[in-house]
Amino acid sequence: MRVLVVEDHAVLAESVARVLRREGMAVDVVHDGERALESTSVVDYDVVVLDRDLPGIHGDDVCGTLAEQPQQPRVLMLTASGTMAERVDGLNLGADDYLPKPFAYPELIARIRAISRRPQQALAPILDHGDLRLDPGKRLATRGGERLPLNPKELAVLEYLMAAEGRVVPTEELLERVWDDATDPFTNTVKTTINRLRAKLGSPPVIETVPRGGYRI
16 A cells, blocks of 8 residues: 655654554655645555645645545545544545544554545455465465465565456556655565565465566466
């Protein structure tokens, strides 16, 4: 899952990003509305965690602009005010959910996962392929009933490939959807992660390399 965190409080923004990355999400961070609109114009984010009280371009205006995009991301709006009127205003602007500050990280994670599933209702919550099973909500992958010792990035790659249902996923697409913009696009990070994942998945192999194409389950 690719997530953009828009929060002008730098310490809080980095704390949120760190927590979400531990959950296997690819997270970019910006601190104002202008940078948020720049980032969303070039990257198709699944979810934008948007502080309402931003300097410069207000969070309300950012939310309204995102709602007009053809491939609009889901928006989880954050604010220091948790009044009913504030929540209604935010939802009317196009936000998918609303979370008042201060918040608990488990609730933030749960809300992000919940709204990210809304445009993909046809996708089963549990992904299966033969004896391989992945539960995205629990961040748990098993094969033959045995839990696989996958780190968050390996889980994220496996989830993306399994959700593709046999479609060939190019390396560039994996890099864009599973990693954040701090990753060097010319590194072998995707290949290295795939190789580690293959070793942990064991035999028979389930990830196929398609020459000049990418990878598929």
